[in-house]
Amino acid sequence: MTKRLLSKKEQEQLACNPYVAAVSEKGITYTDEFKRHFIAENEKGKGTREIFEEAGFDVELIGLNRIIPSGKRWRKSYREKGIAGLVDTRKDHSGRPLERELSIEEKYKRLEAQNRLLQAENELLKKLGSTRKADDEEKIELVAKQKFRLIHDTIEKYQLRQMVSYLCKLIGVSRSSYYNYYTDKAKQNRAARDRADEEVKEIILKAFHFRRRKKGARQIKMTLKNQFNITYNLKRIRRIMKKFNIVCPVRKANPYRRMAKATQEHRTCPNLLQRQFKQGIVGKVLLTDITYLTYKQGKRAYLSTVKDAETNEILAYEVSDKITLDIALNTLRKLKRNYPHIAEDAFIHSDQGFHYTNPQFQKLVKKMGLGQSMSRRGNCWDNAPQESFFGHFKDETNIEDCETLEDVKREVKSYMTYYNHYRGQWNLKKMPPVKYRQHLLQIT
Template identity: 65%
Template sequence: MSKKTFTEKEISLLSKNPYVRSVSEKGITYSNEFKKLFMNQSENGMFPREIFEASGFDIEVIGMSRIRNSARRWRKAFKQDGILGLEDTRLNNSGRPRERELTPEEKCSRLEAQVNLLKAENELLKKIRFAERGQQKEITLTAEHKFNLIQSVIVKYNLKRMVSHLCGIAGVSRSGYYNHYSEEAVEQRKHKDKKDEASRDIILKAYRFKRRKKGARQIKMTLEGQFKVVYNLKKIGRIMKKYDIVCPIRRANPYKRIMKASQEHKVVPNLLNREFKQGIPFKVLLTDITYLFYGKGKKAYLSTIKDSSTNEILAYQVSDQITLDIALNTLNKLKKNRKVRLAEGAFIHSDQGGHYTSPIYQKLVKKYKLGQSMSRRGNCWDNAPQESFFGHFKDEAYIRPCDTLDELKKEIKSYMTYYNHYRYQWDLKKMTPVEYRDHLIKAA
């Protein structure tokens, strides 16, 4: 048999030839008339290629290999049995019974089963679309979904001898359906579900550790750091998806506050140039201010100073007013932090907000022997790690339930302890900020 396969266009072209009974991707069935014509012209001295061309076949489409094989086979059959050897006797001698004509009742029953399956499939697709509303992606049913649909339709409408018909409509194999509901397959799924449930319970311990919700990578690092359990990241993601364990998703904030600085305010150059990871603790400090909504329509502000190399929060200040004092107090707390030992050439980087362009703030920065750097105007990427921290903080801290400013400050204090000492980070060699800071100091 030739290895050449036919395209849909070639199949359509060959089907139009009157000497072709049927054609598929892998082969052609010629009519008995053409075989007899071929033998007559072959005995008169014509070559196989000439006979095929004269009969309207495209040689390039069929291929000479297939032509030679057909000629050899027909000559052998003609030599053994004469004209009778050229006839296709497969239909007459086939052991398969011919398909009988269905009765009107059977036709009606099949159509009813088909309608019920389509109804069930449509209902399931609606549920999936409702659950995944807003996601721009094509929704398709898996084979397992289709097997369950077929089973539900058969049970609901008490159908008999409809498995093959429904599998054909759904586009799944009959053997696959029976294999899905075999005792061995059912037992395997039960065993897998038990193992997944055990894994789920372990993952939930890390997910709820310190009352902070986490994503898959955070869970992996927490399992290794706190529970000495090593799970593959893909397995964690699969278990979370299977049992609907949802991690916080940070969304871009469309609102940006623009502050106008007076002529007395001064913008300084961008010394950082996004070189955030310099491998030296207490050298590159990042600062910014964000708003916090809590309670019933209450608003507060959080100012932080972050070590760019270790991601550790070195100082922070919470206030219900966004005055200059919030930035000054944060800087004063940094100075009072005994664990902070500024490296040579240390500087603090911020955006061009009015707090940081203020002469009073810049004077205090110089007093503490710090250099100063600022992001380019309107470019949040120049201070990306600080913005990233605020995003994670708002996802993971319980800000909304706080009713008073004191409760808010208590929650923020708890989160800062968790963040610095217990929140493992993928880019810090799976260490916490404090662990990574100690690691850099020892390696220096």
């Protein structure tokens, strides 16, 4: 018959009896004194129920299915071992050794192990530290498998095989999880996972080095989809990159650049754009700007571009070793010659640099049937997509390795082809600009 569980109130009532040593919802532990009293009274001819009731127990509360087996067990122990059989020896034979005073050598060994383990943990935390500013305020926690390896390395290095439990408790993992991590099956599973990760790594590296342009996780995901027809989860790509130390280039902060002073004949234009970069029409909002490119021995070249704000496509560009007005004029001429998709009400947006306020530039803009818009003075956010392109360009090209101006031009041409035709963009439905332009023209 199944014993019913005791409620909290019933446990409290039973605990008040002096013959009860301990009580839980599942059982009652009686004192050795009560067991001896039970045997003495039983030998006088009293029954089990009578003895319990005289001792102040509520038999209905406890249940006959509890007290009758207890009486039988005590009588059997008394017959076999006498009074000694009524002594509760479970504490002495529980398999759990009693706490004992540690020797000085043991205390020293534990302190040394703790010191070594914490040193190793701090070193690992430094390795895991992120360069992001936000992470400086966050507590970085070691994942379980790294803790297991840390404990294992500490045990092997300092011969602490008898201190597994202590070290697990110290670093905050369970001993059973630690041992499970090093079972043969777990090792086989990790080996299989590592082999699978190696295969994925090779595929990711193909995308990473595609067209000789290093990429981050999102760019790798889009390249795999667009160029190799392979779909991987973004988290998986990031995990593999972190595991095999595949590092993408870090965006560099653009230094402030001086604007050349305009003469009185130079005229600025109102800000027609007002940061409304996406207006749903291909070739309507055209962004332009000039940046410098530094190559071998501190030499400088200059890059002028015109970008379609809707598709992010670079429509025209010019590279020169001089930052004269010609670089801006030649860019416009290439735009007129090579790009047929300019909308009727299109306008070109720039900063207030002397190239764009120059009467010759403004005259050519008007002749091409374009409107003209300018950012507020010193406000780079008014032309943010163009500035963003220059940032990506400098991160993903190897201009610093170019020896001559011709080398710079070849590198720029190579990147423009890659950027327009192969480099997917997250906010363009993961398509490269040219493909996205074709997509928009088909649906309009």
